[in-house]
Amino acid sequence: MLYYSLNKQSPTVDFKQATIAGQAPDKGLYFPATLPQLDKEFIEHIEQYSKEAIAFKVIKPYVGDSIPDEVLQGIVNETVNFDIPLVPITESISSLELFHGPTLAFKDIGARFMSRCLGHFLKGNHKKVTVLVATSGDTGGAVANGFYGVDGVEVVVLYPSGKVSAVQEAQITTLGKNIHALEVDGSFDDCQQMVKQAFTDTELTSQLFLTSANSINVARWLPQQFYYFFAYQQWKDKGHPPIISVPSGNFGNICAGILAHVSGLPVQHFIAACNANKVVPDYLLTQQYEPKPAVATISNAMDVGNPSNFVRVLEIFHQEFGSLKNVLSSYSITDAETKQAIKDVYQQHQYLLDPHGAVGYIALQRELAKHPGSKGMVLETAHPVKFNPAIMDILGENILAEKEAALLLDDHKQSIPMSNDYNSLKGILKEL
Numbered sequence: 001m002l003y004y005s006l007n008k009q010s011p012t013v014d015f016k017q018a019t020i021a022g023q024a025p026d027k028g029l030y031f032p033a034t035l036p037q038l039d040k041e042f043i044e045h046i047e048q049y050s051k052e053a054i055a056f057k058v059i060k061p062y063v064g065d066s067i068p069d070e071v072l073q074g075i076v077n078e079t080v081n082f083d084i085p086l087v088p089i090t091e092s093i094s095s096l097e098l099f100h101g102p103t104l105a106f107k108d109i110g111a112r113f114m115s116r117c118l119g120h121f122l123k124g125n126h127k128k129v130t131v132l133v134a135t136s137g138d139t140g141g142a143v144a145n146g147f148y149g150v151d152g153v154e155v156v157v158l159y160p161s162g163k164v165s166a167v168q169e170a171q172i173t174t175l176g177k178n179i180h181a182l183e184v185d186g187s188f189d190d191c192q193q194m195v196k197q198a199f200t201d202t203e204l205t206s207q208l209f210l211t212s213a214n215s216i217n218v219a220r221w222l223p224q225q226f227y228y229f230f231a232y233q234q235w236k237d238k239g240h241p242p243i244i245s246v247p248s249g250n251f252g253n254i255c256a257g258i259l260a261h262v263s264g265l266p267v268q269h270f271i272a273a274c275n276a277n278k279v280v281p282d283y284l285l286t287q288q289y290e291p292k293p294a295v296a297t298i299s300n301a302m303d304v305g306n307p308s309n310f311v312r313v314l315e316i317f318h319q320e321f322g323s324l325k326n327v328l329s330s331y332s333i334t335d336a337e338t339k340q341a342i343k344d345v346y347q348q349h350q351y352l353l354d355p356h357g358a359v360g361y362i363a364l365q366r367e368l369a370k371h372p373g374s375k376g377m378v379l380e381t382a383h384p385v386k387f388n389p390a391i392m393d394i395l396g397e398n399i400l401a402e403k404e405a406a407l408l409l410d411d412h413k414q415s416i417p418m419s420n421d422y423n424s425l426k427g428i429l430k431e432l
């Protein structure tokens with residue numbers, strides 16, 4: 001498989017080159033030159049396949065000859081090595097629980113796959129690689145966990161001090177070994193800014209092999225297709241494919257789902273469930289794409305004002321607005337609606353949604369109201385314990401206290417406090 005840059009100014013590359021580079025030299029996102037088609041036979045008899053076999057079949061065309069089959073199968077087996085159950089909430093709504101991985105969020109899938117691919121590609125490479133990543137919460141833990149103990153790789157995670165939850169902080173700061181947590185006296189945007197500066201600092205990049213592990217990397221984006229197939233495997237009513245609601249921020253997750261659908265996975269419709277950051281819902285109404293600064297919400301992993309992966313969604317549809325609208329709808333949900341949904345669903349159905357899943361739940365309800373008789377699923381992208389105080393506020397009782405305490409038990413926090421100043425970061429990177 002070859003990948004071209006969406007900015008069309010850089011040469012095409014294979015899977016290995018795209019994974020190592022992350023972004024094309026012209027700053028475009030890489031996109032597969034052809035979209036694989038899965039045979040009908042496979043989809044119709046999907047129950048007969050193991051998760052490992054499905055994942056291999058889905059990813060193999062994208063990897064091509066970059067990784068030998070037996071190595072790729074090993075990588076895939078480790079990537080999907082936890083439960084991904086489809087749990088009914090109501091008669092018409094189920095939850096695809098993507099939070100049973102090591103850091104309790106769906107990003108584990110992409111991060112595990114990517115880190116293992118990179119580890120394979122860098123074997124025998126004598127130059128040490130530094131993975132640099134800024135996080136507002138979930139990405140840092142998933143990436144740190146994915147790369148933990150991988151030989152020849154040092155991981156540096158920048159996170160804003162006091163602005164991530166207790167569980168998220170523990171996931172970044174308690175691993176040790178090759179994982180370095182930089183606790184920045186500043187905001188997420190400050191962290192992101194310093195990371196960007198490091199990548200353009202030629203003095204630094206001439207000394208260090210720096211790479212990023214953000215969600216535009218093809219090795220993080222593409223494996224997210226796996227769980228859409230696992231969901232369909234568990235979907236009972238094969239005659240009526242599901243409406244799938246995806247809590248969306250940077251649009252990597254939903255873009256992978258749409259890719260799976262274009263490759264042959266039956267889906268009735270997709271919903272991009274957004275919070276107050278509503279560039280895409282507005283675009284689908286007006287056909288005007290207008291990026292805005294992000295606004296803070298209680299579903300903060302989706303506080304994105306200019307979703308990086310949306311250009312990939314457009315590319316799947318060859319930039320045709322009509323084709324896109326047939327497959328995708330989008331809703332913007334307020335914090336007040338999100339809190340109400342968490343409360344209602346817990347009281348009426350004894351199911352605890354996290355704030356991101358709750359945004360997806362409401363968006364799905366709205367779409368289902370337009371299509372009586374249809375059924376759907378919401379992707380529950382993180383475990384509620386990761387956002388515990390937010391949920392306690394809503395329910396008035398701390399039903400997750402025990403689970404949170406258990407998760408924080410081994411909490412030997414090791415972080416390097418850092419001022420919001422690029423030269424401090426540079427100094428630390430050179431010392432590693």
Ligand SMILES: *Cc1c(COP(=O)(O)O)cnc(C)c1O
Nearest residue numbers: 138249250251252253301381382
């Ligand atoms: C990252 C994240 C999202 C947004 O996913 P995108 O692929 O960026 O759209 C949603 N929910 C949670 C819990 C996340 O961590």
